[in-house]
Amino acid sequence: MTSNQGRGEPVDILLVEDNPGDIRLTKEAFKEGRIANTLHVVKDGVDALDFLFQRNDYADAPRPALVLLDLNLPRKNGDEVLEELHADPTRRRIPVIVLTSSEAETDVVKSYELCASGYLTKPVDPFEFIEMLQELERFWLSIMRLPTDTSLD
Template sequence: MSERTIAPADILLVEDNPGDVRLTREAFEGDNISNTLHVVGDGVEALDFLHQRSDYAEAPRPDVVLLDLNLPRKSGEEVLTEVRDDEELSCLPVIVLTSSEAEEDVVRSYELNANAYLTKPVDPTEFIETIRRFQTFWLEVVTLPPEEVD
C-alpha cells in the first residue's frame, strides 16, 4: 500500500467559547503537519468567512468546518442549513462539535447533512484527544473534495 502525502489543511472552527478555542488550538499545535486553524466566534462571522465577505474577503476556503451548535447571532443549525443550500459550499465537510448530547440535536444535525457529530468532552484531556482523533481521521485518512469541482 502506498503512503499518502498529507497536505496541510485549512480548518474553520466556529466556536464562541474561548476555553474550547484554546483547547482546540492546543490539540492542533501538537501535530507535525502545519494545518491552519481559523477561528470565528459566531454564525454570522462563519458565513462571512465561508463566502469571503467583509473582513474575510481574503480568507481561504476551508477544507473542513468544525461547527458549534450554540452560537450567538446565528445558530449552528442556521449556518449548516445555509452551507448545504449554497451550491458552492454544499460539498464542504461540516463536523458539528458541540457540548449538546441531546438526541434531537444529533438527529437534526444529520437531517441537515452534517458529516459527523462530535460531543465535546468536559475533561480537557479528553477534549484534546477528541480533536486529535478528528484530525487523524478527517485530515489524514479521509480524502476531502477539491476546492473547486468542474
C-alpha cells in the same frame, strides 16, 4: 501531521466556536498533535458564513477543507449555518463536523438532517477533548478524501 489526501500538504480548517476555553483547547490539541494544518477561528454564525462565503471582512479568506461547528453560537446558531451551507451548491460539499456540548438526540438528528458530516459531543475532561480532536484530525484529514478547492467551484 499534515494532510490533503495523503499528499502531505496542510489544509485550512475553520473552527466556529464562541467559548474561549474551547478555542484554547482546540489550538492546544493542534499544537500538541503537531498538526500542521491552519486553524482559522470565528466566534459566531454570522462570521462563519461570511468566512465560508468569502464576503465582508473575510473576502480573502481561504476555503476550508473542514469546518468544526459549535451549535450554540451568538447571532446565528449552528443549525442556521448548516442550513445556509446546505442551500449553496458548492459550499455544501465542505465537510462540517458539529462539535458541541449538547448530547440531546434532537440536536444530533437535526444536525444530520441539515447534512452535517459528523456530530461529536465535547468531553468535559480537557485531555479527552484534546485526544478527540487529534483523532478527528487523523480521520478527516489523513484517512478521508476531501474535495479539492478546484472541485468546489
